[in-house]
Amino acid sequence: MTDELTNVMIVGVGGQGVILASDILCEVALRSGLDVKKSEVHGMSQRGGVVSSHVRFGTKVYSPLISTGTSDAVLAFESSEALRFTHEVKKGGLLIVSTKKIKPPSGGGKKVAAYPEDAIEDAKKACLGTVVAIDAEKIAMELGNTKLTNTILLGALSNGLEITEDVWKETITSMVPQKTIEINLQAFEKGRAF
Amino acid sequence: MNESDSKVLMFGNEAIAHGAREAGCYFGVGYPGTPSTEILQVFAKFPGIFAKWSPNEKVAMEVGIGASLAGSRTICTMKHVGVNVAMDPLMTFTYTGVVGGFVLVVADDPGMHSSQNEQDSRILGKFAKMPVLEPADSQETATFTKQAFEISEQFNTPVMLRETTRIAHAKGLVEIGKWQEPIRGESFEQDNSRFVMMPNFARPRHTFAEKRSIELAKFSDQFEGNILELKSKEVGIITSGIASQYIRELLPEASILKIGMSWPFPAGKAQQLAEHVKRVIVVEELEPYLEEEALIVGIACKGKEYFPREGELNLDAIKLGLFKAGLGEKPAEPPIATEVIPRPPVLCTGCPHRGIYMAIKKIKADVFGDIGCYTLAALPPLSAMHTAFCMGASIGNAVGSALNASNPKKPTLAVIGDGTFLHSGITGLIDLYTSNANATVVIVDNSITAMTGGQPNPAAGYDLMFNEVPKVNLRKIIEGIGIEHIFEIDPYEFDDAVARLKEAVAFKGTSVVISSRPCALFPAKLTPDPYFVEDACNGCAACLKIGCPAIFKTGEVTEKGLAKVAIEESNCTGCSLCEQVCKVDVIHKMVKVKGASA
DSSP states (O other): OGGGOEEEEEEEETTSSHHHHHHHHHHHHHHTTOEEEEEEOOSGGGGTOEEEEEEEEESOOOOSSOOTTOEEEEEESSHHHHHHTGGGEEEEEEEEEEOOOOOOOOOSOSSOOOOOTTHHHHHHHHOSSEEEEEOHHHHHHHHTOGGGHHHHHHHHHHTTSSOOHHHHHHHHHHHSOGGGHHHHHHHHHHHHTO | OOGGGGEEEEEHHHHHHHHHHHTTBOEEEEOOOTTTTHHHHHHTTSTTOEEEEOSSHHHHHHHHHHHHHTTOOEEEEEEHHHHHHHHHHHHHHHHHOOSSOEEEEEEEOTTOSSOSOOOOHHHHHHHHTOOEEOOOSHHHHHHHHHHHHHHHHHHTSOEEEEEEHHHHTEEEEEEOOOOOOOBOOOOOOOOHHHHOOSHHHHHHHHHHHHHHHHHHHHHHHHOTTSEEEOOOSSEEEEEEHHHHHHHHHHOTTSEEEEESEEESOOHHHHHHHHHHSSEEEEEOSSSOHHHHHHHHTTOOEEOTTTSOSSSOOOHHHHHHHHHHTTSSOOOOOOOOOOOOOOOOOOOOTTOHHHHHHHHHHHHOOEEEOOSSGGGGGGSTTTOOOOBOOSTTHHHHHHHHHHHHOSSOSSOEEEEEEHHHHHHHTHHHHHHHHHTTOOEEEEEEEOSSBTTTTOBOOTTSSBOTTOOBOOOOOHHHHHHHHTOOEEEEEOTTOHHHHHHHHHHHHHSSSEEEEEEEOOOSSSSSOOOOOOEEEOTTOOOOOTTGGGOOTTEEEEEEEOTTSOEEEEEOGGGOOOOOHHHHHOSSSOEEEOOOOTTOOO
């Protein structure tokens, strides 16, 4: 049964827009005529914590949560978060990772664990699927607005999912502010080029 | 055919609000608490209804009862631990019964994502003799909400709709139904034998409730939300809520009794299942509630022998449990996660709690704490709070400790937020004052209920529907009790805060410190007003001890090998606390130059 389902996790740090991105993915699946569920835990994420959103779609979805290690794709908005969730990618799956680094507050402790500077390299070694690293923020800046980062990453994610480009573009058009439709579609294509 | 055309993707909590609106619910009342908060926030935006927060769950329940007695269809929402607070009126409300339909929504939090315990409210529903509905996805959540109002009025009883985090905060497709005109009462109709629950009147109402329970048990066996699917003769699964989704995904061939009404337990359907299969397994989150109900009616079954009683269930936990029960292959070892530096939740940049806790840490006290964002101050680097039980507990805890510790090593402090103080701290403060105990209460006043996402409390001056309402004055409440030693401080003024705290603690008896500053996020998020660190930073780390997420180690070191720090500009709100604690005067406010790019 699970074979008919697509499992996608979107992960990042509170405030990065994980929830909105997963809402867009849900809408894309919905517009493709599929059953959709998504789950995440609200609560303390607003305060700089880890955010992970599970999105599942297919003919019929029961569990809103993805079983460990069975994600077709994981989209990470932050490098070290990609490493934290690398084991969720199934064999032959896809890990899209933004090269963005957000270091957690250092705290006052003398022995604070180090931020994994080589997270992406480590993820490549550990991942059972393909890892695609993208400096999405840089591309977004070239397009003129860092807010386009997530659209670029969704573009890259779209390569790994069996949903038509038209549905993606139609959904983005309907969900972003009117004035930014054109630039968001450009951003999506930049991501899809990876 | 695109089935999804008529359906909308929504959270369980949104679905409850829609279900209530479709059922003609007029009045919504509750107290914010994760994962229940969004229900009333969504409901409050519908036209033609009235919705409000109350100061605590007991008051919300009492207000809801009054609304029902006046004839309105009423929804009352709270998290699981909130029901403990509301239990007193609830236990008697199930005797009187309703006038307007009454649905109590309780959101349990298995796994304690945002709670201090993981109690199972189904047991409270049974205890109170009220029907308990347990939805398993957003659609069922909407449907059950509507049915709950029907059951409430048909059987003259309040009904509990019990959801969990994974229902409340998961999205699924929901068919939007037609809105019924909201049912608003016209007038309270006196009926002392029903509504005055003194012994002589209460006894016959208890008899009524017991008779109703028998009728409800018959109803439960007919209830369409209790779904019996007879397939395989090998095994029958009794399950409910989110666990039923996992079972349907993993055991498509099993016979299943999917419980929608968990009290009264549908004994007839359960017996039908038991007769059809060789063995019965119960799969449910938290307590063995259904398991015990099945055992009571004589069904041999097992559940918690295979499935955990603690935490959330998920597909992996169910696979393992099914294997233990001899119903599946041994699941493959799950892939190992790479250990990565944790991101514990921290107080926001500019949070007013940071300054007051820095001052509290400085005076070295025993700090009896409470529930709110400021509970985070128990964690390093602030580590300045030493208990947390429930809403309002801090002051009572401090009273008891102060009265009993014969030789306290440190001053006794209770720290409580403004919302929590108004929720259930006032009575504790009265006890402190009238028992002559030696303790200081610090009210950390950010003028909002922040932890749950910025709901107005009685000190806010506006309500859930954003109407202007009168607001209470914290100082006048405290003065009204008779307390004279009141100190008001600004948590951004560190030295002054320490001095005032010392003064308050030095007083033998009851003293109160009110530390006031608006929340950094709600109602408006503070904008960047950054400070910066000079190159001359000597790596003393004094600023790191305040636990500000905008301050980070640059990776550069001083000649002595100490880590230099910097401030993330976009995240600094300019509270200046780091500047105030810097020992070498290298942190300064950034001066914006006109025309320069950001």
